[in-house]
Amino acid sequence: MxxxxxxxxxxxxxxxxxxxxxxxxxxxxxxxxxxxxxxxxxxxxxxxxxxxxxxxxxxxxxxxxxxxxxxxxxxxxxxxxxxxxxxxxxxxxxxxxxxxxxxxxxxxxxxxxxxxxxxxxxxxxxxxxxxxxxxxxxxxxxxxxxxxxxxxxxxxxxxxxxxxxxxxxxxxQADERAAHRDALIAHLEKNIDVLDEEARRRMHTNPLRVLDTKNPAMQQMANEAPRLFDFxxxxxxxxxxxxxxxxxxxxxxxxxxxxxxxxxxxxxxxxxxxxxxxxxxxxxxxxxxxxxxxxxxxxxxxxxxxxxxxxxxxxxxxxxxAGQSAERPECDVYVVHQGEAEQRRAALLAESLRDAGYRVLVHAGSSSFKSQFKRADASGAAVALIIGPDELAAGNAAVKWLRQQEGDTRPQQETLPFDAIAQTLKTRM
The missing domain is CATH 3.30.930.10 (Bira Bifunctional Protein; Domain 2)
Incomplete structure (x- = not known):
């Protein structure tokens, strides 16, 4: 059990x-x-x-x-x-x-x-x-x-x-506060009927804090108290x-x-x-x-x-x-792949992109392209790189822009050689 x-x-x-x-x-x-x-x-x-x-x-x-x-x-x-x-x-x-x-x-x-x-x-x-x-x-x-x-x-x-x-x-300074303290305690003793339990407890130990009260019944008393500034x-x-x-x-x-x-x-x-x-x-x-x-x-x-x-x-x-969002993308680039050889090539490509300063996630394990793209979109990445059998054979990756900038008229998806991807990302991100 x-x-x-x-x-x-x-x-x-x-x-x-x-x-x-x-x-x-x-x-x-x-x-x-x-x-x-x-x-x-x-x-x-x-x-x-x-x-x-x-x-x-x-x-x-x-x-x-x-x-x-x-x-x-x-x-x-x-x-x-x-x-x-x-x-x-x-x-x-x-x-x-x-x-x-x-x-x-x-x-x-x-x-x-x-x-x-x-x-x-x-x-x-x-x-x-x-x-x-x-x-x-x-x-x-x-x-x-x-x-x-x-x-x-x-x-x-x-x-x-x-x-x-x-x-x-x-x-x-200390001597000025001491003179004010004596005057303040005398004021508090004169108004003791107005003071709540906390104020009475503090009256002789920390009288300045009595003036910081949030109790509405004590506000007039606090407003009429001797001002430290006058001392x-x-x-x-x-x-x-x-x-x-x-x-x-x-x-x-x-x-x-x-x-x-x-x-x-x-x-x-x-x-x-x-x-x-x-x-x-x-x-x-x-x-x-x-x-x-x-x-x-x-x-x-x-x-x-x-x-x-x-x-x-x-x-x-x-x-x-003030408008600052709590959400931040997990990565800049998300790499999707199909097949073991493709996954291994994706890992090498990701390392080269990290060398160039990009934050890169490679999809872990094997899943359908649909589920991988769903995960890529949820990551907040600006771009997905796709390596399937055809791309691997040609030495390319498909580059899919997930979040194009406003006014960007270039294609949402293009195919690029592995060694050209980092420079292309630099010009478009």
Whole structure:
């Protein structure tokens, strides 16, 4: 009797990216790598697993990520507390410190890959999701803050995204935030009857996050709260104006949002988000800002830093809404054949076409011409090459154009010598 097993499915919030979907991922990744190279950013690859204390110290003990969302466990072999990275910045800063990357010069670096948060899956957000994380380490001026934002505007333009807007704020420095914090806590205590349970819990540990509430009953209270911007000193205001002036130079529109605080503890001075109304409640496509204290907090020498992260699933969603198709052809050329000798010659022809740079599929096994052509059409190939007994004897292949370009008056099918096919494809594809 054959034993049956329960079908194993992917974990909730962990999404498979199947072959017909991954081609558009690869195309987006290639665009992103080319875009980052234009600005001198180089790839860094950090481990998925880090010590839990890295994120508790770097992100903040009382943030939602550390309190609720991290995938953490105790390593049974050496009793270490480990966490699957919930974001890239802390790990990238750890690597920068560990390998003394700032010893000789500032660094422009990026990571791209999966991160993990245990939260309720929703549109554009999963428990395993993907980020593009870009960091400029060792740069202190407002010019780099602005350059990052200008970079992003270029990416949106390259992808044809128009319904994304920029929101901007400054969090000042630690002493300015401390003075604002005291005033904010006093305001929250005065309005405690309005606060929901989550706001009361955060009131003394992370009061800035209370202002980021989505609770309609708390909106008036949040709007009337003391503004951090009013507590900024001369240097912080000058830095922020330096950013704004460069954005105006570049013709980039922005909205000042005094309630924009970001969700992580390590930010100071400039913070920004690019947001859209096209993704439902999860409207933030990209967020970032300056975090000058993080290197010292994680054990390194004090150094300035600024960066941003983009959610790839959300970016792909927007790209496809803008008209980018998720479908990509499997190959350029599909070779059909009839007979063993013909199949062997088809394999050699395919290799010569690959030498010329074409993506080629040779039909596997033996099937009727009808079924092979059906498979060729489904592959998305631009052309099918046909090798039957007559073609093999003459040293030719029949070339059938499956998707002729508009206005192309040349024949849909022609017969060509094997050694002339690559050049013909070059002139017509």
């Amino acid at each position: 054959t034993q049956s097993f329960e079908k194993v499915r992917a974990l909730t919030g962990m999404k498979d990216i199947l072959p017909h979907e991954s081609a558009v991922w690869e195309e987006l990744e290639a665009i992103v790598r080319e875009w980052l190279a234009m600005y001198g950013y180089r790839n860094m690859r950090t481990p998925v697993l880090e010590h839990t204390r890295l994120f508790a110290r770097g992100i903040g003990e009382v943030t939602d990520i550390v309190e609720k969302e991290m995938y953490s466990f105790r390593d049974s072999l050496n009793d270490d507390h480990l966490t699957m990275r919930p974001e890239f910045t802390a790990g990238m800063v750890r690597a920068t410190i560990e390998h003394n990357l700032l010893y000789e010069r500032p660094q422009r670096v990026y990571c791209m890959g999966p991160v993990f948060r245990h939260e309720r899956p929703q549109r554009g957000r999963y428990r395993q999701f993907h980020q593009i994380d870009v960091e400029a380490l060792g740069f202190a001026g407002p010019d780099i803050d602005a350059e990052l934002i200008v970079m992003l505007a270029r990416l949106w333009k390259r992808l044809g995204l128009t319904d994304i807007r920029l929101e901007l704020n400054s969090l000042g 900024l000193g001369e240097a912080s205001r000058a830095h922020f104006e330096g950013v704004c002036a460069r954005l105006r130079d570049a013709g980039i529109e922005y909205t000042l949002n005094p309630r924009l605080v970001r969700g992580l503890d390590y930010y100071n001075l400039t913070v920004f988000e690019w947001v859209t109304d096209r993704l439902g409640a999860q409207g933030t496509v990209c967020g970032g800002g300056r975090y000058d204290g993080l290197l010292e907090l994680l054990g390194g020498k004090p150094a300035p830093a600024v960066g941003f992260a983009i959610g790839m699933e959300r970016l792909l969603d927007l790209w496809q809404q």
